[in-house]
Amino acid sequence: MPRNHLKRFADLKNLPNVFQGLEGARSFNAFEYFGNSNPITLELACGKGEYAVELAKKYPQKNFIGIDRKGNRIWKGARIAVDEGLKNAVFFRLDIELIGDVFDENSISEIWIAFPDPYPKTKQAKKRLTSPQYLQIYKRILTNGGLIHLKTDSEILLESTLKSLEREDMWLVKRYDDIHLEPPDDNALAIKTRYEEGFLESGRKIKYLCISKS
Numbered sequence: 282m283p284r285n286h287l288k289r290f291a292d293l294k295n296l297p298n299v300f301q302g303l304e305g306a307r308s309f310n311a312f313e314y315f316g317n318s319n320p321i322t323l324e325l326a327c328g329k330g331e332y333a334v335e336l337a338k339k340y341p342q343k344n345f346i347g348i349d350r351k352g353n354r355i356w357k358g359a360r361i362a363v364d365e366g367l368k369n370a371v372f373f374r375l376d377i378e379l380i381g382d383v384f385d386e387n388s389i390s391e392i393w394i395a396f397p398d399p400y401p402k403t404k405q406a407k408k409r410l411t412s413p414q415y416l417q418i419y420k421r422i423l424t425n426g427g428l429i430h431l432k433t434d435s436e437i438l439l440e441s442t443l444k445s446l447e448r449e450d451m452w453l454v455k456r457y458d459d460i461h462l463e464p465p466d467d468n469a470l471a472i473k474t475r476y477e478e479g480f481l482e483s484g485r486k487i488k489y490l491c492i493s494k495s
């Protein structure tokens with residue numbers, strides 16, 4: 282394992298805004314930690330947590346939880362949040378399939394998923410974070426009218442997400458096939474993750490779907 286990963290794993294244990302594993306995530310009490318009952322947004326597959334951190338800065342009246350299974354990646358976002366004194370952003374090192382065991386029904390107001398692995402092969406379709414199995418979990422924890430925001434460069438993921446929505450009876454609120462060609466008036470979409478930067482450099486189009494639970 283690279284040396285900087287070892288250092289990050291050690292630091293992760295000391296960061297007050299990181300909760301590890303199912304036990305750690307379940308011990309987290311949003312009201313106690315944040316000191317308020319402001320709406321909660323999740324960033325799933327958050328990697329280095331660019332969305333959780335940048336949204337936390339833009340929207341101090343909301344709370345943000347970045348979730349990823351890779352500790353060395355969430356370390357980055359968690360460290361920035363601590364160093365910049367952001368009190369409304371925390372990180373869970375957790376498998377996303379477990380979030381239904383962590384969050385109550387109707388407790389999450391929005392979910393961002395930026396550049397999840399597309400799993401282009403049909404036999405891997407169930408692993409896509411917008412497959413029906415995952416949408417069922419999101420539907421349960423989202424509040425009525427709660428939103429899912431998906432950014433991707435993958436046609437395959439986009440098309441399979443649209444099919445999953447139909448199957449789960451969820452609504453497509455907005456769709457952009459190239460957010461940088463027709464920049465939407467939503468400044469949250471201007472946030473660029475590490476993967477987005479890479480895809481833009483290689484000329485990929487960035488697509489966006491906004492999905493409503495009901």
Ligand SMILES: C[S@@+](CC[C@H](N)C(=O)[O-])C[C@H]1O[C@@H](n2cnc3c(N)ncnc32)[C@H](O)[C@@H]1O
Pocket residue numbers: 325326327328329348349350351354375376377378394395396397398474475476477
């Ligand atoms: C392609 S990266 C995108 C990272 C970040 N959103 C970005 O745009 O830079 C996908 C991330 O999803 C995480 N991931 C994939 N499947 C996951 C799962 N089932 N549970 C938790 N994390 C997962 C990986 O660890 C990885 O950090």
